[in-house]
Amino acid sequence: DIVMTQTPSSQAVSAGEKVTMSCKSSQSLLYSENKKNYLAWYQQKPGQSPKLLISWASTRESGVPDRFIGSGSGTDFTLTISSVQAEDLAVYYCEQYYDTPYTFGAGTKLELK
C-alpha cells in the first residue's frame, strides 16, 4: 500500500497568516503517460463530510477560494493557505488515488493560536 505521511499533525495559526502543510507519499504519484499527479487535498470540519479542495495535486475545485494552493510532484506535495481565515480551521487530509487501495494521510489539524 502507498503510505501517505502528513506533517505537521497540528498547527496553531493566527488569522491572516500564511500556512503550509506537507504530504509525502511512499512512492511516486506521477503517472508518466499523462504527467498527472494522482493526489487530492480535503478539508474536514467537525461533524461534516470531507470537502474536496484540490485534485491532481494543484487543480482547485470550483468554488474553492484562491488562497488554497496545491503544489508538488512525485512524492512531495504541499498545501498552502496564503492568508488563513477563521473558517479555515479544520483538519486537512491528502489522498492518493494512483493505486488501490486509495490511502489518506493522518491529517493536519489547523487550530487557533
Add this chain to the structure above:
Amino acid sequence: QVQLQQSGTELVKPASSVKISCKASGYTFTSNYMHWIRQQPGNGLEWIGWIYPGNGNTKYNQKFDGKATLTADKSSSTAYMQLSSLTSEDSAVYFCARLGSGDWGQGVMVTVSS
C-alpha cells in the same frame, strides 16, 4: 445538483451485520464509481472499496475483504454496503462518495455495542 443521501444511525450488537444505503441523485448513477470510506472516532480516513453500478464490478481494500460487501440497485440509484461479523472496532462513521467529483454523503454512524 448531485446528492448522496445516506441512511440513518445504526446501533448494532457484536457479531451481527448491518446494511447501510446511499441514494444517489443528480447524475448518471450507472456511469460513476461509488466509493465507501470509513472514519473511526477521532481518526483519519480509510478507503474501503468501490463499486461500479453499471456492471456491478467491485474492488476492495484487502483490509476489508470479508468485512464489507458492496452492492448497487440500478432501479433505485442506491448503493449499499453490508458489514458483517461486527466488533467494537467497526464502530465508525461510514461515507459513500464519488471521490473524483468531490461528492460525499453525510455519513452514517455505526455503533457496535451489546
